[in-house]
């Protein structure tokens with residue numbers, strides 16, 4: 100579903116991501132963890148075509164994001180950590196705009212907005228201007244917008260930040276259901292307890308390099324993810 104081969108991305112003389120390779124199959128939900136500035140957002144942005152790598156190859160559902168960006172975007176979604184939206188639109192107007200871009204039928208979009216809006220507890224606010232929404236409310240609208248075309252692969256950058264406990268719980272359920280139904284999710288988080296409970300795979304990045312990667316049970320062994328993470332941070336310092 101997602102294949103990253105030898106990804107390197109530099110900003111000037113700074114190597115933000117250094118020869119990183121990983122892959123995700125259908126049904127896998129992978130947490131991407133690492134210290135601030137480790138290279139998570141850069142990797143996620145390269146996966147969805149927002150950043151051009153200096154070297155390496157990324158494929159989505161077997162298609163190169165470089166060669167077939169539109170086809171890739173039809174089957175994937177990206178939820179950034181700080182969503183930029185057209186704030187002068189209402190939530191409904193924005194979601195309909197996104198549904199138009201993806202060619203989602205009227206019936207399908209209405210059902211999806213209803214289902215996800217109810218799940219995340221945002222339906223009542225969708226008639227108001229986005230500029231009047233709180234950070235968490237905007238995050239919920241961004242989640243609905245990203246999922247409106249039923250993507251197979253979901254990329255998320257710290258998706259739980261700003262969500263209230265009910266919405267965070269519902270999002271975790273939704274993520275688990277998505278993967279149980281044959282989708283895949285690659286998301287960054289600093290909340291190791293959530294990563295440990297929710298994910299069957301984990302990738303740990305430090306200073307742009309992948310320092311641990313594999314099935315959650317194997318990477319964690321008999322300890323907690325937090326213990327493994329802290330040990331790795333110290334070891335490779």
Ligand SMILES: Nc1ncnc2c1ncn2[C@@H]1O[C@H](COP(=O)(O)OP(=O)(O)OP(=O)(O)O)[C@@H](O)[C@H]1O
Pocket residue numbers: 110113114115133134135136137138139140141142
């Ligand atoms: N546009 C940019 N120009 C220059 N350097 C950048 C730019 N974006 C990111 N960087 C640098 O690249 C490195 C990786 O940043 P990135 O945002 O990918 O980290 P991150 O793991 O997502 O961090 P956080 O957990 O704080 O969100 C950092 O050293 C950062 O300063």
